[in-house]
Amino acid sequence: MKLVSWNVNGIRACVKKGFLDYFHEVEADIFCLQETKLQEGQIELELQGYFQYWNYAQKKGYSGTAVFSKKPPLNVSYGIGEDMEELEGRILTLEYEDFFLINVYSPNAQRDLARLDYRLSWEDRMLQYLKELDKIKPIVLCGDLxxxxKEIDLRNPKSNVGNSGFTFEEREKFTTFLENGFIDSYRHFYPDQEGAYTWWSYMNKVRERNIGWRIDYFIVSERIAEKLIDSQIHCDVMGSDHCPVVLEINE
Incomplete structure (x- = not known):
């Protein structure tokens, strides 16, 4: 089974930049989007053979998630019961026979860290939510987290210490998450791989010089690690400031 996750930074714009070419080429069984940036009725994607599930943000042109799945899930839920997450369309959970798929667009702490406290409380709620699901069946969590x-996960760690996305507090929450029985699938296969990034600033030549961050993930329950086949970063795929990440797993 092949799963793909991609922060498209606006699906309407991404479609104009070749999204459908990649979508058909990669032939995923489950394809997850973050930052769709639209409301219901603003796009019609003809994806033959896929069931579509969208979680729209209330605010126009903001946030949002979607999942396209060849196999219909047993159940779909939106958010985790918290008003803010549901208003921002950040979480989609699909239950399948053998696992839960959770597609997430985590909130940014913001450049001045104005949203750091909210971000940290989000992490606590998410961990509790995922642990509860994991008691029932294994989880596959994906998205822009x-x-x-770690320092290996961005090009310039020293100059970014304390910045949004690389604060001690956010990194510590991620460590705690993994310590609760979950694994970072990419580092499971490639623990020492440098230069493996999934997001680059739109500033001039930044992507060409690979000055990036790895902030898009597939996280799975530790107990299904033996089912993993590979975890990939498709950094050559354009269309967004993020690139797709891919997980291959035995069903």
Whole structure:
């Protein structure tokens, strides 16, 4: 089974930049989007053979998630019961026979860290939510988690210490998350791989010089690690300031 996750930074704009070419080429069983930036009725995607699930933000042109799945899930839920997450369309959970898929667009702490406290409380609620799901069946969590976990996960760690996405507090929350029985699938396969990034600033030549951050992930329950086949970063795929990440797993 192949799963793809991509922060498209506006699906309407991404479609104009080749999204559908990649979508058909990669032939995912489950394809997850973050930062769709639209409301219901603002796009019609003809994706033959896929069931579509959208979680729209209330605010226009903001946030939002979507999942396209070849197999219909047993159940779909939106948010985790918290008003803010549901208003911002940040979480989609699909239950399948053998696992839960959770597609997430984590809130950014913002440049001045104005939203850091909210971000940290989000992490606490998410961990509790995922632990409860994991008691029932394994989880596969994907999305833009808006944090580079370790120094190897961004090009310029020293100059970014304390910045949004690389604060000690956010990184510590990620460590705690992994310590609760979950694994970062990419580092599971490539623990020492440098230069592996999923997001680059739109500033001039930044992507060409690979000055990036790895902030998009597939996280899975530790107990299904033996089912993982590979975890990939498709950094050559354009259309957004993020690139797609891919997980291959035995069903």
């Amino acid at each position: 808006n944090v580079a976990h």
